[in-house]
Amino acid sequence: MNEAIAALVRRHDPDRFLTALFAPPDRRDALLVLYAFNHELARAREVASEPSLALIRLQWWREVVEGEKKRHEVASPLAEAIAAGELNPDDLLAIIEAREAEAYGDFATLSDWRGWLRAGAGGLAVAAAFALGAPRPAEARLFGAAYGAAGVLRATGVLAAQGTCLLPRDLLARHGLSAEAFVDDPASAAARGALDDVVREGRLLLAEAAKTALPRAATAAALPAVLARRDLARWPAVAIPRRLGDRLAVSFAAVSGQILPRA
Template identity: 30%
Template sequence: MALLAVARCCSLRSGACSRSRQLLVASACGRPVWPAARGRSAVASRRPGPGGEARDCLELLRKRDYEGFLCSLLLPEKSRTSAVALRAFNVELAQIKDSITQKTIGLMRMQFWRKAVEDIYCDNPPHQPVAIELWKAIKRHKLTKRWLMKIIDEREKNLDDRAYLNIQELETYAENTYSTLLYLTLQILGVQDIHADHVASHIGKAQGIITCLRATPYHSKRQKVILPMDICMQHGVSQEDFIRGNQEKNVRDVIYNIASQAHVHLEHARAIRKDVPGKAFPAFLYTVAMEDYLYKIQKVDFNIFHPSLHKKNTLLPLHLYIRSWRKKY
């Protein structure tokens, strides 16, 4: 039913879907977003070539950042491929921490991307799909090198996988990763506006906080807790409480406090919505998924381990399309 609703929404006014809406419906239906090349074998179609890198980036997003994948499909067509490359670059960095057993290996991979960015700005990108697409995006939109390097530096510092000392430290990490990613997305959209940057800062911080919450069950299974220590101590909660999956009130109070901080950032971002240029709004569509998570966690009384928090919202494509059509975040 949700997919039928998406299709109906796509036909509003014009009677036909734009390319981005068609992509959104296709992805929601589970169909390939990029049609397979005709007259070529399945193996050949995966080989590098014109358009192959873009497909690889989109597929990486679909598998590793599904919500970001859906949001990317609703960006203006002239900006979409570049934004997908940027998000794929972020995914490549983000998944390093979870795919290594030794920090040294993680540092080597970070160094690869640091050198890749240096080489990209010298017009000599490595033969890697994400790097090639990022090079195209940088050439097309003159993306700021300093911001790309900031994301790498912050991700590298986070390889230690330790708990944040306080909520401010978590917000700093979120500002240097998620907010910076939004600044670059605004560049891709051709937006240079102080109010849009202010919104990007708050939304990025909210996203970083929510991502930390969503990762808590995963980290707990690995005998790790990265939630801000000051809030845990304030409520008398130890790391062992999260590792054991404790659902006592004081544990839920910790989650409530952290989630409330994310909500505050979203409210700040929306308070200045009238001052933000309309063409900046597509960069902020991720707020729909963040809002959905905050609603779900409130519904289960801030039990971070509740099974419903891990279920995909099948109505998310519809909600994203409606918010995009209304030009709201």
């Protein structure tokens, strides 16, 4: 195992680090490199003072995926995994495109927002399933999108502190909110109402995912949905950091191969 990559993912994406531990040992490094890459894409928005600067950082990663050699603790193993056929560059480029949309943080409609979830968090799950050698990696998309919806909920306070709202304008308008008003007071009754709508969206994604015949090889890619289900069931009392029950639920799902209750 690449210890530096493993440490990075464990520190910055503990949920996916936990789920990656259940991947076959010969596939685990590629999965962790993928998750480290995803963290670097997320940082593009977090550290940039404006969208144009985030897009510059994302373009740097696009060039890496397209084959340009760059020395970097994540870019180098990423290039190696692509060259070895462990990661699909088309999957990675699709994730970058989703992050480009996220850089602006302005989704006009709920339909746009759903598309972003499926392309971003959902696309990451597809790339993870490919890394695991699953015969139908696209079957993991809904599991990843559900985790993405739950992730928006968990990150609400942090995002608001950064001046960011990743909820669609039409959903906010239902509750008499603008993005600016949401950021100003994410704990208001109106904001809670908007987040309750996000909970419903996440549950719909889980229900749809539960109908999917997921290949057993894709199990580790879909395991974050176990945590999403628990977060959505407990909202607004999500556990940060994760507790023993979360870890046990992931372990049981990994061993049994049953990610979600049967629809």
